[in-house]
Amino acid sequence: MAATLRDVTTYDLKLAAPLAAGFILFFVTPLVILLALSFQTDPQGGHYGLTQYVAFLGDSFSLGVLGSTLWLGVKVTVLTLLLGYPVAWLHQRSPAWARGLIMLLVLLPLLTSVVVRTFAWVVILGRQGIVNATLAWIGLIDTPLKLLYTEGGVVVALAQVQMPLMVLPIITALSRIDPNFADASSVLGAGHWRTFRKVILPLSLPGIVAGCLLTYAAAITAFITQSLIGGGQMLFMPMYIYQQASTLQNWPFAAAISIVFLVSVLVVVSIFNALGRLSRGYANA
Amino acid sequence: MVSASPNGPASPRGQTLLLDGITQRYGASLAVNEVTLDIRGGELVALLGPSGCGKTTLLRIIAGFLAQTKGHVMVGGKSVDGLPPNRRSVGIVFQNYALFPHMTVEENVAYGLDARGVDRATQRSEAQRMLDLVKLGHLGDRTPRQLSGGQQQRVALARALAVNPSILLLDEPFAALDKNLRLDMQIEVKRIQRLSGITTILVTHDQEEALSMADRVAVLSQGRLEQFSPPTEIYDAPDSLFVNTFVGSANLLGGVLVDSDRSAGRVRLDAGGLIETRAPKGDLRPGSRVTVCLRPEHLSVDPATGDAETLNGVVEMGLPLGATVVHEIRVGDGTAVKVSEPRIQRTDLLAPGTPVRLAPVAPRLASVFAAA
Ligand SMILES: Nc1ncnc2c1ncn2[C@@H]1O[C@H](COP(=O)(O)OP(=O)(O)OP(=O)(O)O)[C@@H](O)[C@H]1O
């Protein structure tokens, strides 16, 4: 009797054991090892101390790489938001058949490999690429513009690659907004722009925050796109870590900058989360 | 733009509203079919009809959310056909209220004033005045989610009225409220409507609500206007069989028209007996098959006399319903007839199987329509 009346919201913790074990083995353990490694003073082992952190934080080159990586994330996120919000809005406003089409276009990047997508951008942005060829054909330029191996190129390519991460949460947020809100606003005398600014935009904020969070996290860690489009001249954190670990075999320093990167990302994520919590107040009405 | 006093001379309230031959087509189907309603300034009109009859569609056309396929909407004698919703001076209370969840109650009420460029101080004082009108002056700082259903509805009403609209539209505003609260809010809305003198359209599928609140009721069926009359006329003198059965309950009995003139008719019922009725609707000749509608309170149950020339039957069931007693009687042609009598007059329930005779409590209560 008592068993059948059991509260269905409580579960046996043992059921979570396999997942917990996997989590500890493959996530927590490497992280602990990484942390331990970062305190080694010398690649050949030896003492423990803060040497690596002091080296990183005292080195303007390293700080520059960290700064430009975090800043790259901001630029990509802003561009993705500016391009993605209208797409999500269009999706919300379209008839059913057009919605399917828009959704397919949005999801397409997820269905192809990152490497393929990135090489497509190499073709598009290259000296003899589609953009330069078109501009030259129209007669706007004589000599090809440098698009590949520029930060602008990296930002544009990343924005395209991460677009679904921005668009999907915003579509979800927009679809949760009662269509009567827009009608109520217009009948109270507001034009389209005011309705958007005062009602639709604030109510879609939870989706914007979620989309920005995902896009940001994905953009700053996008090793392949960053290195293929950015080329050799531009260095971002993922590549920097890779060089230190693989090429220079300086594992303690690689571990230390990984930890610094991780903490920086966590700080940014917490800020987003706080914003999300503020905006969630609007969401479920 | 917004006059300070509710009935100031510059107030646009109490405008006439004319729906002139409104038709709305969705593909091949007609949601609204040639509806014409001439509504007086300050009147409260209920749009009553079953689900899907086009009530909301009509409301959306008046508000400007939807452009009608055919016909004209005139407010105060001027056509508003080309105007978008934000320039129509219409107030709406939605069924789910649609209060902006990210704004306080006061911001909600001030929203329309803000959109009209009214300055902050006036916005605040005007919003406060509207909230006082709906007796929520003390709750301006709350968010809509911190309010009960009835309070949210009052806010929605205050928000709609704050911009001083010419026409107020209410789309099933009481549907989400429980019964006691609904009655309170019906009285409240009626009070505010009287006070402001604003022309109001109330959409409902609750006939009691329509009959008790409205000055006139427009009954719709499948996009067509069936009748547009004061509540008592809708109930006592329905224009069609649909109105007769949709508003209130009715017993339908088949028969043959014996004779009729402008004020009355006589029908021989298939179930037995001759009954005096109101003048038949439409062009009916003596000898035509007709349907007679008798409301349960139009009949009384009398002891059987054995006379075959009366409406005789057998009691199937008796139900005491508070102030009334309802009997279900199986009459000669097999139809079950409901009879409702005041309990003061009938203290005892009749046992099933009792043979009885049914008689109209007064002549010419029954309505007669051509047989379907
Ligand atoms: N956008 C639309 N496209 C096609 N048909 C529609 C559309 N909106 C409404 N209809 C149809 O028009 C008719 C009238 O709908 P409407 O919403 O006005 O009914 P209603 O009287 O408000 O019903 P309810 O009491 O259920 O709210 C219905 O048959 C409905 O299916």
Ligand SMILES: [Mg+2]
């Ligand atoms: Mg409706």
